[in-house]
Amino acid sequence: MxxxxxxxxxxxxxxxxxxxxxxxxxxxxxxxxxxxxxxxxxxxxxxxxxxxxxxxxxxxxxxxxxxxxxxxxxxxxxxxxxxxxxxxxxxxxxxxxxxxxxxxxxxxxxxxxxxxxxxxxxELPAIPGLAERWGRDVLHCPYCHGWEVRDGAVGVLATGPAAFHQALMFRQLSPEVTLFLHSGGDPTEEQWEQLAALGIDVVDGTVGALEVDDRDRLAGVRLASGRSVAVDALVVAPxxxxxxxxxxxxxxxxxxxxxxxxxxxxxxxxxxxxxxxxxxxxxxxxxxxxxxxxxxxxxxxxxxxxxxxxxxxxxxxxxxxxxxxxxxxxxxxxxxxxx
Ligand SMILES: Cc1cc2nc3c(=O)[nH]c(=O)nc-3n(C[C@H](O)[C@H](O)[C@H](O)COP(=O)(O)OP(=O)(O)OC[C@H]3O[C@@H](n4cnc5c(N)ncnc54)[C@H](O)[C@@H]3O)c2cc1C
The missing domain is CATH 3.50.50.60 (FAD/NAD(P)-binding domain)
Known part of the structure; x- marks a missing residue:
């Protein structure tokens, strides 16, 4: 044998x-x-x-x-x-x-x-440095990680229609949510109204990279245009x-x-x-x-x-x-x- x-x-x-x-x-x-x-x-x-x-x-x-x-x-x-x-x-x-x-x-x-x-x-969005942070400060599930990022600056990366719903779900956990439109397409008129009413910032443009501080924590999202937006966590839809x-x-x-x-x-x-x-x-x-x-x-x-x-x-x-x-x-x- x-x-x-x-x-x-x-x-x-x-x-x-x-x-x-x-x-x-x-x-x-x-x-x-x-x-x-x-x-x-x-x-x-x-x-x-x-x-x-x-x-x-x-x-x-x-x-x-x-x-x-x-x-x-x-x-x-x-x-x-x-x-x-x-x-x-x-x-x-x-x-x-x-x-x-x-x-x-x-x-x-x-x-x-x-x-x-x-x-x-x-399967994660192909943004440099994103996969390395998966499960730490790059997240997908409000039930798994939402409590841990409550009241922080939460970014939501749009790669499809799910992003709008993720933005609403994380808005329940923090008043500081930013939706990065990236490759997710434009929200509908009704969605724009809801995003505005809930105080969710919307940032147009492609995300090029993640910024990490010297304590190995997510610090921000850098757009292809060069603009940086500070976030403590980034929500994605694999x-x-x-x-x-x-x-x-x-x-x-x-x-x-x-x-x-x-x-x-x-x-x-x-x-x-x-x-x-x-x-x-x-x-x-x-x-x-x-x-x-x-x-x-x-x-x-x-x-x-x-x-x-x-x-x-x-x-x-x-x-x-x-x-x-x-x-x-x-x-x-x-x-x-x-x-
Ligand atoms: C970052 C992250 C955090 C999460 N946090 C939570 C949480 O807090 N609470 C919660 O309820 N859910 C959470 N989840 C969801 C959770 O991971 C899943 O519900 C759970 O892992 C599903 O269990 P499973 O046994 O089906 O699969 P897995 O846990 O993925 O187990 C599958 C096993 O099969 C093995 N395997 C795969 N292919 C082969 C092969 N060919 N031969 C032999 N072995 C193989 C794998 O190596 C693995 O050990 C989280 C998910 C992610 C991604």
Whole structure:
């Protein structure tokens, strides 16, 4: 057996292989391990919110560091007999009755069912220095970071129609909001009226760069014209793209979100993808899901997979029982019984 062949000691296939060990994947693995399913999580270790210092809106854990939350989650999965391995899954295909998950470094894990919880990539506007500040003072979500920037000078970078709504959302948190029109197009007449009535400044022109102070904090936005506007935080609207390229051989691909905000896997309620044996949960199938919702969808998918396995086990037991009954009615070799 190769070092990277994650078969079980008994040589049986895993009940479930979970691809991705963020909150969705670990919540699913915990649920499955607690109903005594054999479960392997393969995780590349790059959760989407890793750049942020804290996780908010998670009841009783508000403020916990994203990587600490996952460390605790892995401990819980391991305590029930689940297994968590580092690796990047590069393929998924069916081989007879099994699904086989393969990794970039040659690992291979056979499974009865597979749950995909690989999250998404935030594609950021291409402004020099912006990506480096993502999750710190370049932000997107008022629920995740709004409290932390309350009453500060908040800029909103327009790259599409969502910017107007972001400006209104952050205006609830600070009286000092500036909307940079950048590449977002002009607001409608009604929007201009609302922006003016709420005291939101609007700055025309393309943003060329971000300004950072000597304590590595965002200080301002510099326009291509050379004008600088002081801000403490900049709100952007990334394009959200599900991490699902490795599913092509399994016949799965991302579909454009109805709101035009990115691409995701489409699943039934409970996470079934429509491909035999394959489920998905978390941001890979719900671009807007925050941490508690991603965790909840992992639990729901785990329950749906468990029900599916229970049905398969029960049908297999009936077949095995019928086989035993027909064996018992057969004469023993050499018994002379010719009934
Ligand atoms: C900057 C920022 C801050 C945020 N703050 C908050 C907050 O305060 N509160 C909140 O509720 N939400 C917050 N969110 C949203 C939060 O990040 C998501 O809700 C959450 O990460 C979704 O969990 P997930 O398990 O679906 O995906 P992820 O957390 O992204 O986990 C997916 C895992 O799968 C792994 N993976 C990907 N591809 C592969 C592969 N091919 N093989 C193996 N493993 C793979 C990744 O490395 C990662 O470990 C924030 C988001 C951002 C961007």
């Amino acid at each position: 190769s070092e990277n062949t994650w078969v079980q000691a008994s040589d049986e296939v895993w009940d479930v292989v979970v691809v991705g060990g963020g909150v969705a994947g670990l919540s699913a693995a915990l649920t499955l391990a607690r109903v005594r399913r054999s479960v392997l999580v393969i995780d590349a270790g790059e959760p989407r919110n890793a750049p942020a210092a804290a996780t908010h809106n998670l009841l009783s854990r508000d403020g916990i560091a994203p990587l600490e939350l996952l460390r605790l989650g892995r401990e819980e999965v391991l305590s029930y007999g689940g297994r968590v391995e580092s690796g990047r899954v590069s393929g998924l295909r069916r081989e007879g009755a099994e699904l086989v998950v393969t990794t970039e470094d040659g690992g291979r894990a056979p499974a009865r069912r597979v749950l995909v919880t690989t999250g998404l990539v935030d 394009r959200f793209v599900a991490r699902a390229g490795f599913l092509a051989d399994a016949g799965l691909a991302v579909t454009e979100h109805p709101m035009g905000i990115g691409g995701q896997l489409v699943t039934e309620p409970g996470g079934f993808t429509g491909v035999d044996g394959v489920w998905a949960a978390g941001n890979v199938t719900d671009l807007m899901a925050p941490v508690p919702a991603a965790a909840a969808s992992g639990v729901q998918a785990a329950a749906a997979i468990n029900i599916d396995l229970i049905g398969a086990d029960a049908r297999a037991a009936v077949v095995a029982r019928a086989g035993r009954a027909s064996d018992a009615s057969r004469p023993e070799p050499g018994s002379g019984d010719r009934r």
